């Protein structure tokens with residue numbers, strides 16, 4: 001029985017072309033690796049905390065947008081114990097503007113779990129990493145490979161794109177994901193798996209880009225089916241994209257002297273735990289004629305001539321902005337915050353746009 005189970009578990013044979021991919025990518029990486037603030041110098045051992053923090057921030061977010069946040073977080077909370085000891089409100093405030101705010105809550109929960117359950121040290125195995133809050137399959141593999149040198153395949157959209165092009169895979173995403181994951185697992189080398197993961201990230205970000213890949217200078221050109229096609233960017237194949245629905249809503253900006261009315265959104269759901277001008281959005285039922293029914297206070301409102309536009313992953317939004325001066329106490333769940341203290345609040349990008357629209361209206 002033992003012989004049978006080990007036969008079943010044996011990895012599929014690596015084809016000669018597959019075996020040449022990691023050496024080609026690593027040789028290219030040694031010459032062209034990007035210098036990034038979270039990346040350890042060649043040969044140095046990366047700090048798991050740094051790898052984890054950067055990987056969480058980089059989910060769905062551009063490198064250039066992440067850099068200042070990463071540096072501020074690391075300065076303020078230089079290790080996982082410091083982050084775990086921070087109040088969640090401080091973490092949310094520091095995250096404001098980076099988007100996908102559930103990441104900030106999971107980041108904090110994960111830091112606390114590492115301190116409480118792992119004595120303040122990151123576990124090295126993919127399975128143990130995946131059991132932590134906010135760490136999915138890709139992030140666990142990236143941390144295991146980069147920080148601990150484990151032979152783990154970190155497969156994100158960049159890697160899927162490269163691999164689908166290499167094999168000119170006609171199966172569209174997302175159905176192709178299992179095939180691409182198998183291919184990725186076959187390619188990870190025994191030596192330098194962390195460098196291989198980072199090399200593939202760099203290749204996807206700088207050479208095998210979504211549009212106009214630079215096949216002429218790509219280290220994988222000799223192994224790539226798409227490079228010989230007129231439009232290599234036609235891979236990975238994708239099903240037709242569904243229209244993103246458009247929704248409307250309202251934000252109420254109330255002023256009392258030099259203070260504005262704010263509230264904290266519920267911890268779950270869209271922009272969970274972030275600060276907002278009292279708002280109503282996200283449903284299909286908005287009617288501008290009855291918008292004032294949802295206002296937090298009765299007041300003599302004026303509507304700004306321009307609405308504020310924003311795009312979320314699953315819908316686009318235009319937000320009507322109503323402004324009014326009042327003398328009232330803050331209603332339940334709201335608070336008055338001095339205009340000069342607005343920067344210290346966990347205002348997401350949408351609410352920052354509302355603040356800019358109000359300021360530029362001259363109100």
Ligand code: SF4
Pocket residue numbers: 162165166207208209213214215216218219220221224225226227232
């Ligand atoms: S040859 Fe072109 S399509 Fe193929 S992996 Fe390189 S950049 Fe991508």
